[in-house]
Amino acid sequence: MIETLLIIDFGSQYTQLIARRIRELNIYCEIHPYNKLPNKVEGLKGVILSGSPFSTKATDAPMIELSKYRSKTPVLGVCYGAQLMALTSGGDVQQSEIREYGRANLSYIDPKSALMQDIPLQSQVWMSHADTILSIPDNFSVIASTSNVKVASYKIENEETYGIQFHPEVYHSTDGMTLLKNFAVGICQCEQNWSPDSFVESSIRDLQKQLGNDKVILGLSGGVDSSVAALLLHKAIGKNLHCIFVDNGLLRKNEFNQVLESYKNLGLNVKGVDASAEFISNLSGISDPEAKRKAIGKTFIDVFDREAHQIEDVNWLAQGTIYPDIIESISVKGPSATIKSHHNVGGLPDYMKLKVVEPLKLLFKDEVRRVGKALKLPSNILNRHPFPGPGLGIRILGDITVDKVKLLQEVDHVYIENLKEAGWYDKIWQAGAVLLPIQSVGVMGDERTYEKVVALRAVTSTDGMTADWVHIPYEILAKISNDIINKVPGVNRVVYDISSKPPSTIEWE
Numbered sequence: 025m026i027e028t029l030l031i032i033d034f035g036s037q038y039t040q041l042i043a044r045r046i047r048e049l050n051i052y053c054e055i056h057p058y059n060k061l062p063n064k065v066e067g068l069k070g071v072i073l074s075g076s077p078f079s080t081k082a083t084d085a086p087m088i089e090l091s092k093y094r095s096k097t098p099v100l101g102v103c104y105g106a107q108l109m110a111l112t113s114g115g116d117v118q119q120s121e122i123r124e125y126g127r128a129n130l131s132y133i134d135p136k137s138a139l140m141q142d143i144p145l146q147s148q149v150w151m152s153h154a155d156t157i158l159s160i161p162d163n164f165s166v167i168a169s170t171s172n173v174k175v176a177s178y179k180i181e182n183e184e185t186y187g188i189q190f191h192p193e194v195y196h197s198t199d200g201m202t203l204l205k206n207f208a209v210g211i212c213q214c215e216q217n218w219s220p221d222s223f224v225e226s227s228i229r230d231l232q233k234q235l236g237n238d239k240v241i242l243g244l245s246g247g248v249d250s251s252v253a254a255l256l257l258h259k260a261i262g263k264n265l266h267c268i269f270v271d272n273g274l275l276r277k278n279e280f281n282q283v284l285e286s287y288k289n290l291g292l293n294v295k296g297v298d299a300s301a302e303f304i305s306n307l308s309g310i311s312d313p314e315a316k317r318k319a320i321g322k323t324f325i326d327v328f329d330r331e332a333h334q335i336e337d338v339n340w341l342a343q344g345t346i347y348p349d350i351i352e353s354i355s356v357k358g359p360s361a362t363i364k365s366h367h368n369v370g371g372l373p374d375y376m377k378l379k380v381v382e383p384l385k386l387l388f389k390d391e392v393r394r395v396g397k398a399l400k401l402p403s404n405i406l407n408r409h410p411f412p413g414p415g416l417g418i419r420i421l422g423d424i425t426v427d428k429v430k431l432l433q434e435v436d437h438v439y440i441e442n443l444k445e446a447g448w449y450d451k452i453w454q455a456g457a458v459l460l461p462i463q464s465v466g467v468m469g470d471e472r473t474y475e476k477v478v479a480l481r482a483v484t485s486t487d488g489m490t491a492d493w494v495h496i497p498y499e500i501l502a503k504i505s506n507d508i509i510n511k512v513p514g515v516n517r518v519v520y521d522i523s524s525k526p527p528s529t530i531e532w533e
């Protein structure tokens with residue numbers, strides 16, 4: 025049976041990081057918001073209560089029934105979680121005069137405490153709290169202090185219940201991983217056996233049980249997530265998985281054929297559908313970014329629906345949804361505001377009446393890559409940069425024509441090949457070229473030119489939510505710019521985008 029650590033989210037910006045750290049210990053964990061807790065968690069080994077932007081003293085402070093967990097399973101309260109347990113047990117929690125933010129050092133550690141094993145005195149911890157625990161009930165004992173905060177950490181007697189007022193999950197808490205390991209392995213006694221291989225094995229078993237002899241369709245995008253989902257399902261149900269890979273005419277140069285070939289070599293039952301003419305025709309004359317996205321999304325659904333109807337008796341739709349998407353949509357704050365509508369395979373019409381299977385819904389992005397590696401996904405798919413569903417359609421500013429797509433495909437090709445040759449492709453999270461809707465004056469030979477301008481974008485990121493521009497060396501940028509202008513007729517100027525996200529976004533539209 026799977027062992028699980030439950031992380032109860034009270035809305036802290038660091039909650040996902042706690043889960044990442046626990047997974048790094050090869051221990052399985054799930055995040056659930058405090059107001060949507062499951063009745064039962066399979067193989068529950070312990071509970072971590074997260075921090076929160078709320079004060080425990082606020083009238084609408086988030087609350088849970090602590091008796092459901094305390095004394096029944098080990099509990100670790102982090103920041104708000106620790107303050108909540110102290111307050112509800114009769115301790116005193118107040119907005120402190122000294123708001124503690126940033127670095128602090130542990131000036132006292134109880135050497136006998138299981139939570140503090142192998143953590144040295146003066147260990148640096150990261151504080152981020154406005155409230156503080158001023159006094160604790162008699163059955164609590166202090167197991168760590170800083171010079172400002174006496175109750176930096178406590179244990180409740182006769183229970184495996186602990187509280188800490190600092191954040192072990194952030195990098196600046198230098199022994200944070202040791203503390204989390206002490207809790208998860210030492211106190212909760214979790215086995216550290218969560219790995220890509222064990223995930224593959226157990227998912228295949230689960231998918232076989234869930235799907236039996238049913239048929240499943242899946243829309244491949246050429247990206248890592250849908251490809252890994254397809255491989256897992258293929259291992260589980262073989263030919264009953266029907267994949268559809270649509271050419272929307274907005275892919276990169278040669279991408280459709282190359283990726284289709286890779287899929288076929290992997291043994292996937294995949295149908296390539298060239299719908300490029302339909303997409304380009306439906307986009308004709310549209311230049312508003314959201315309208316373009318909607319036109320592309322709708323055409324995708326039409327094509328997918330048509331193709332799905334050719335396969336008899338399908339009752340499942342598989343999607344490559346990953347954990348951050350799920351956490352985002354069920355988070356304490358609810359789905360985040362729409363900045364750009366993302367049209368992935370998700371939005372199929374209800375009348376298709378398909379049940380949804382999402383084999384990667386509990387994995388983080390880097391774990392998807394590790395699973396892909398374990399499944400021997402070729403590196404041209406495994407390590408490719410993220411690419412938006414609407415493809416070059418949102419990198420051609422303004423309206424889209426076949427000629428513009430061809431031009432941008434060439435520019436993008438020269439750019440990406442140069443990055444690969446220079447050894448920079450794998451250091452960059454995402455790169456691409458953008459065709460601007462303007463012309464500029466140039467001179468080639470003795471001739472005046474009046475031609476197109478392209479912008480190059482390259483960013484580092486971990487999840488696409490925030491990003492910074494990459495400091496590609498000038499010599500490499502110079503070569504890329506020369507190559508583009510020399511090799512792609514119609515372009516006489518190349519610019520480099522030096523904006524971070526926020527305030528910009530990664531794509532220009």
Ligand code: XMP
Pocket residue numbers: 317364365366367368410411412413414454488489525528529530531532533
């Ligand atoms: P932004 O531009 O919002 O992009 O900073 C963040 C990440 O999302 C990708 N992106 C999309 N992906 N459909 C997608 O499947 C879309 O409509 C879409 N728009 C942006 C973008 O490439 C980046 O990785």
